[in-house]
Amino acid sequence: MRVSKPISRVVIVGGGTAGWLSACLVAAHARRSADRPLTVTLIESPDVPTVGVGEGTWPTMRGTLERIGISEKQFLLACDASFKQGSRFDGWVTGASDDRYHHPFVAPPAGHPRDLVAAWQVDAGPLPFAEAVSAQPRVCQLGLAPRQAAMPGFAGALNYAYHLDAGKLAALLAGHGTRQLGVRHIRDHVDAVVRDDGGDIRAAQTRTSGEIAGDLFIDCTGHAALLIGATLDVPFRNRSDVLFNDRALAVQVPTPADSPIASQTVATAHAAGWLWDIALPTRRGIGCVYSSAHAGDDQAEATLRTYLGRAIPTADTAGLPIRRLAFRSGHRERFWERNCLAVGLSAGFLEPLEASAIVLIELSLTALLDNLPATRDAMDLHARRFNELFLYRWDRIVEFLKLHYVLSAREEPYWRDHRDPGSVPDRLRDLLRLWQDQPPSSYDLPHADEVFPAASYQYVLYGMGFPPPPGAQGTVPSGVRNGLTQARQRARVLASSLPTNRQYLDALRLAAATPTPVEHVT
Numbered sequence: 001m002r003v004s005k006p007i008s009r010v011v012i013v014g015g016g017t018a019g020w021l022s023a024c025l026v027a028a029h030a031r032r033s034a035d036r037p038l039t040v041t042l043i044e045s046p047d048v049p050t051v052g053v054g055e056g057t058w059p060t061m062r063g064t065l066e067r068i069g070i071s072e073k074q075f076l077l078a079c080d081a082s083f084k085q086g087s088r089f090d091g092w093v094t095g096a097s098d099d100r101y102h103h104p105f106v107a108p109p110a111g112h113p114r115d116l117v118a119a120w121q122v123d124a125g126p127l128p129f130a131e132a133v134s135a136q137p138r139v140c141q142l143g144l145a146p147r148q149a150a151m152p153g154f155a156g157a158l159n160y161a162y163h164l165d166a167g168k169l170a171a172l173l174a175g176h177g178t179r180q181l182g183v184r185h186i187r188d189h190v191d192a193v194v195r196d197d198g199g200d201i202r203a204a205q206t207r208t209s210g211e212i213a214g215d216l217f218i219d220c221t222g223h224a225a226l227l228i229g230a231t232l233d234v235p236f237r238n239r240s241d242v243l244f245n246d247r248a249l250a251v252q253v254p255t256p257a258d259s260p261i262a263s264q265t266v267a268t269a270h271a272a273g274w275l276w277d278i279a280l281p282t283r284r285g286i287g288c289v290y291s292s293a294h295a296g297d298d299q300a301e302a303t304l305r306t307y308l309g310r311a312i313p314t315a316d317t318a319g320l321p322i323r324r325l326a327f328r329s330g331h332r333e334r335f336w337e338r339n340c341l342a343v344g345l346s347a348g349f350l351e352p353l354e355a356s357a358i359v360l361i362e363l364s365l366t367a368l369l370d371n372l373p374a375t376r377d378a379m380d381l382h383a384r385r386f387n388e389l390f391l392y393r394w395d396r397i398v399e400f401l402k403l404h405y406v407l408s409a410r411e412e413p414y415w416r417d418h419r420d421p422g423s424v425p426d427r428l429r430d431l432l433r434l435w436q437d438q439p440p441s442s443y444d445l446p447h448a449d450e451v452f453p454a455a456s457y458q459y460v461l462y463g464m465g466f467p468p469p470p471g472a473q474g475t476v477p478s479g480v481r482n483g484l485t486q487a488r489q490r491a492r493v494l495a496s497s498l499p500t501n502r503q504y505l506d507a508l509r510l511a512a513a514t515p516t517p518v519e520h521v522t
């Protein structure tokens with residue numbers, strides 16, 4: 001009988017957010033499963049920089065940090081991080097000064113979506129949908145933190161994620177992974193990938209450290225996709241026919257120590273794309289995302305500078321370096337091929353709208369570790385299932401991002417092109433027809449762990465002025481009606497009890513800088 005090869009050596013190539021999250025999650029998993037000895041090696045090129053952006057996360061990051069064994073305090077301090085409670089979209093419908101809506105992380109109260117929309121229509125007066133069904137938009141408007149300092153780490157009065165400094169996150173994970181979790185770190189460039197007779201990857205050939213052999217390889221080489229693309233030749237599925245953005249300009253603006261820290265990512269539409277604005281305790285990360293088919297680099301830079309002048313008029317931004325990034329909207333046709341899993345940018349990237357990239361890294365690792373094959377024999381079956389699940393997820397994300405564009409009434413060519421029926425995926429077109437009759441529901445998004453659940457679609461749809469279905473003025477069950485009343489009451493209570501982001505994070509820094517008094521026993 002053939003003895004199948006055990007999976008005991010995991011080799012990760014790439015040391016950006018994807019590489020270090022993968023290394024820490026696999027190593028922490030190995031520590032918890034003593035019966036499955038695993039070694040984890042991460043190889044990181046000293047010559048290829050990380051992409052260095054990616055500052056908006058999802059609530060999943062709290063569980064990820066907890067699994068890895070990093071405390072919330074340690075993370076907030078080390079990564080210059082702040083709290084994120086969703087996104088606000090400015091100017092996406094008409095571009096008028098009062099054109100804005102929220103996509104919060106807190107889901108609407110339980111109830112049938114039709115009843116929820118009816119309760120909003122009947123009971124909530126002029127309140128926009130998100131503000132009628134969730135306390136979180138109000139908390140964000142006031143710049144409040146989602147938790148009080150006395151709460152246990154990672155617990156909140158409201159669901160939340162983080163904004164962070166990507167470089168500092170990679171450094172924190174690298175220190176923790178190597179010192180606490182036993183990750184072997186090799187700083188070397190991978191020159192070639194060596195395959196065995198059957199076609200699997202046998203080793204990464206490094207410039208000075210020799211061959212690093214493994215049983216399972218995780219490709220975290222970013223856009224280079226050295227293993228999944230250049231070696232295993234898995235085709236790339238281009239999605240730029242649906243999502244046009246392919247360029248970004250990014251700038252970091254230092255902010256005064258007493259400046260407010262916004263509780264949400266602010267995404268502001270412009271003539272050929274949108275701008276992100278992410279506030280950390282010491283700086284704002286601001287970027288202009290655009291389609292090179294609709295705007296030149298100079299035009300995009302002018303848009304960015306106009307925004308900077310308006311959003312931070314007191315800052316001298318003229319001399320700040322602007323990073324220029326180019327990307328291709330799309331993803332691999334398969335993410336797990338043979339004994340190689342692609343995670344992060346090597347697997348694909350669409351655009352930063354709704355920050356779906358880091359959460360896909362986390363979800364990929366969860367799916368891998370929940371099903372970690374013991375031997376090579378089972379691997380192809382796991383790979384097939386993984387690929388089906390993640391193709392489903394990428395397709396849903398493409399549709400959800402496109403939704404933000406097709407609902408716009410803006411008239412610039414970029415926005416008109418986005419509404420061209422030929423650029424709208426068939427499934428999204430059908431759903432838009434269906435949502436004229438009934439609100440988005442779990443029948444439209446039937447997986448238990450959808451990346452964007454029906455609630456997210458409701459927030460975007462009604463935030464952008466999509467008409468509620470006919471009959472949404474009917475009788476409302478009292479449970480749903482109470483849910484909306486409670487959301488408004490909760491907004492008032494939280495407004496008077498939560499600290500601002502700035503107060504919370506300043507107090508955290510002060511406490512960390514203050515030496516703990518030593519007790520002298522005489």
Ligand SMILES: Cc1cc2nc3c(=O)[nH]c(=O)nc-3n(C[C@H](O)[C@H](O)[C@H](O)COP(=O)(O)OP(=O)(O)OC[C@H]3O[C@@H](n4cnc5c(N)ncnc54)[C@H](O)[C@@H]3O)c2cc1C
Pocket residue numbers: 013014015016017018019043044045046047048049050051052053054055056057166188189190191220221222223224226248250287325327343344345346352355356357358359
């Ligand atoms: C403009 C923009 C904004 C974004 N904003 C967000 C956001 O708000 N939220 C979010 O979730 N995501 C965002 N993302 C995506 C996010 O930045 C990435 O998903 C994340 O940083 C992971 O990148 P990575 O680790 O896959 O790749 P990279 O950071 O590019 O790292 C690649 C690594 O591979 C190594 N490498 C490459 N070649 C070799 C070789 N031959 N040998 C050895 N090592 C090698 C490099 O040294 C590096 O360490 C954004 C992306 C862009 C472009």
